[in-house]
Amino acid sequence: MYTKYQISIIVPVYNVEKYVEKCVESLLKQTFKNYEIILVDDGSTDSSYEIIKKIEEDNDNVSVITQKNQGQGKARSEGIKQAKGEYLTFVDSDDWVSEDYLEKLYNSLKDNNADISVCNVAWVMEKSNEIISFKAFNFSTLTSEEAINELLLDKSVNSYTWGKLYKKDIFIRNKVDFPPRMLYEDLAVIIQTFYYANKITFINDNCYYYLQSEKSSTRTPNINCIYHRLKALKLVKDFLVKNNEFDKYKKIYTHFCLFHLYLMQKQIYFWNFKEHEKQVIHNVMEYIEEKSITKDMLRKTFLTKQQKLEILTFNKSKALYRLVTIYYSLKSRISNKIDI
Numbered sequence: 001m002y003t004k005y006q007i008s009i010i011v012p013v014y015n016v017e018k019y020v021e022k023c024v025e026s027l028l029k030q031t032f033k034n035y036e037i038i039l040v041d042d043g044s045t046d047s048s049y050e051i052i053k054k055i056e057e058d059n060d061n062v063s064v065i066t067q068k069n070q071g072q073g074k075a076r077s078e079g080i081k082q083a084k085g086e087y088l089t090f091v092d093s094d095d096w097v098s099e100d101y102l103e104k105l106y107n108s109l110k111d112n113n114a115d116i117s118v119c120n121v122a123w124v125m126e127k128s129n130e131i132i133s134f135k136a137f138n139f140s141t142l143t144s145e146e147a148i149n150e151l152l153l154d155k156s157v158n159s160y161t162w163g164k165l166y167k168k169d170i171f172i173r174n175k176v177d178f179p180p181r182m183l184y185e186d187l188a189v190i191i192q193t194f195y196y197a198n199k200i201t202f203i204n205d206n207c208y209y210y211l212q213s214e215k216s217s218t219r220t221p222n223i224n225c226i227y228h229r230l231k232a233l234k235l236v237k238d239f240l241v242k243n244n245e246f247d248k249y250k251k252i253y254t255h256f257c258l259f260h261l262y263l264m265q266k267q268i269y270f271w272n273f274k275e276h277e278k279q280v281i282h283n284v285m286e287y288i289e290e291k292s293i294t295k296d297m298l299r300k301t302f303l304t305k306q307q308k309l310e311i312l313t314f315n316k317s318k319a320l321y322r323l324v325t326i327y328y329s330l331k332s333r334i335s336n337k338i339d340i
Contacts (some may be wrong), residue, residue: 002086004084005061005085005086006032006035006086006089007035007036007087007102007106007165008084008088008089008168010040010080010088011023011038011091012040012093013039013093014042014044014069014075015044015045015046015047016094017044017047017051021055023092023094024052024055024062026099028062031099031102031103032106035085035102036084037057038083039062039064040066040067040075040079041064041066042074042075043066043070049064052064072092072178073178073181073185074180074181080172083168086168086176087166088166088167088168090164091162091166092128094213095211098207100207102174102205104119104207105119105203109165112199114141114198114212115166115196115198115199116165116167118137118203119202119207119208120136120137120204120206121163122209124211125313135156140203144195144199144200149249149252152249153252153256154251155254161186161189166193167197174196175198176193177189179231179235183224183225183228183229183232184231184232187232187233188235188239191240192239195243195291226276229260229263236252
């Protein structure tokens with residue numbers, strides 16, 4: 001029997017036997033009642049599939065889809081195809097949400113006649129159980145253009161597709177799809193959803209809990225992380241060019257690339273890649289149409305002083321770069337412990 005749900009929760013599942021039960025339990029406890037949970041098993045080789053099949057048997061609003069291992073993006077796309085809800089939200093299978101996650105996102109979206117609603121996120125450090133909140137939003141609603149600006153400037157709006165509620169029609173009408181077999185696929189998708197939305201609304205409550213695991217695919221030393229991040233940046237640019245919007249956003253897109261260059265430098269340095277692998281970092285400049293990083297370029301971006309210094313020192317001296325990172329790390333720890 002076909003059941004019309006208001007919201008479809010899509011959860012990609014791959015080798016998360018340690019976490020998936022806690023994730024789904026948080027989804028089953030929602031105060032908002034008219035929703036379905038779609039669990040997409042991406043070819044798990046541990047007991048994840050058996051765990052979610054048992055959950056499906058015990059709950060009428062839970063369905064399990066299986067596919068060969070094709071990555072999280074493809075799993076989400078399959079979930080969208082099967083979704084019966086008018087609205088969609090994505091949850092990663094090692095994360096969890098508050099009991100009022102759906103209710104708050106849904107009410108915020110409906111009350112403001114918006115197409116997307118966004119909640120704040122708490123980062124949970126797996127090793128220490130420390131909880132860190134994202135920056136608070138200093139706005140309650142944004143237009144499409146305003147939201148893209150906030151996203152590319154990497155301020156308080158994160159580039160993840162989870163922690164948000166979308167009108168499903170944004171994906172269906174505009175054929176928004178997740179790239180298969182790709183890390184950082186969220187970057188390529190979130191820009192599209194913001195572009196096609198008329199209004200995005202924001203709530204400051206921490207309703208989504210993101211587990212920062214040491215075994216995360218984007219935290220495990222792998223040169224593919226660098227290549228995939230570069231590919232995601234290129235897909236963002238391609239989308240803006242295709243829609244004749246690149247000139248409008250070129251300046252902040254440059255900032256966006258420089259910020260991700262900063263993140264890649266940290267990955268390369270601390271992961272101890274081989275020298276020939278480190279060369280890949282320079283490819284990012286093709287995407288921002290500059291031949292080299294100059295002080296003038298950095299001066300015109302919105303990066304912090306620390307980020308600018310780390311970018312400038314990275315290629316000049318490994319020892320100097322190390323000194324800069326140590327200095328700011330110590331400064332941050334002192335600031336967090338002492339009221340100054």
